[in-house]
Amino acid sequence: MALWIVFWLSGLLTWVANSTLWMKEWYYVSLSLLGITSLLIGVGILATTKGQKRRSIVLIVLGLCIGQWWLVEQLAMMAFWSIEGFAP
Numbered sequence: 001m002a003l004w005i006v007f008w009l010s011g012l013l014t015w016v017a018n019s020t021l022w023m024k025e026w027y028y029v030s031l032s033l034l035g036i037t038s039l040l041i042g043v044g045i046l047a048t049t050k051g052q053k054r055r056s057i058v059l060i061v062l063g064l065c066i067g068q069w070w071l072v073e074q075l076a077m078m079a080f081w082s083i084e085g086f087a088p
Helices: 002-020 027-048 053-067 069-085
Strands: none
Touching: 002 027, 002 053, 002 069, 027 053, 027 069, 053 069
């Protein structure tokens, strides 16, 4: 249960960092480190889960999508820009 709490707090901290640190030069570095931390905690949760793996996978994917929304948004914009050669 402790890993779940840390996982969701990591996602919440990433969301707060995304909202408040956007003018700092280390913005993407901090978001990337928090994203990697969330991913590693999620993998740790899956490694220690005995039963109901499907529910754990769904909750971890949902947590990563919500907590790492900045990454989902960046990837969607890159995909959108690559259509018709609009990539920067």
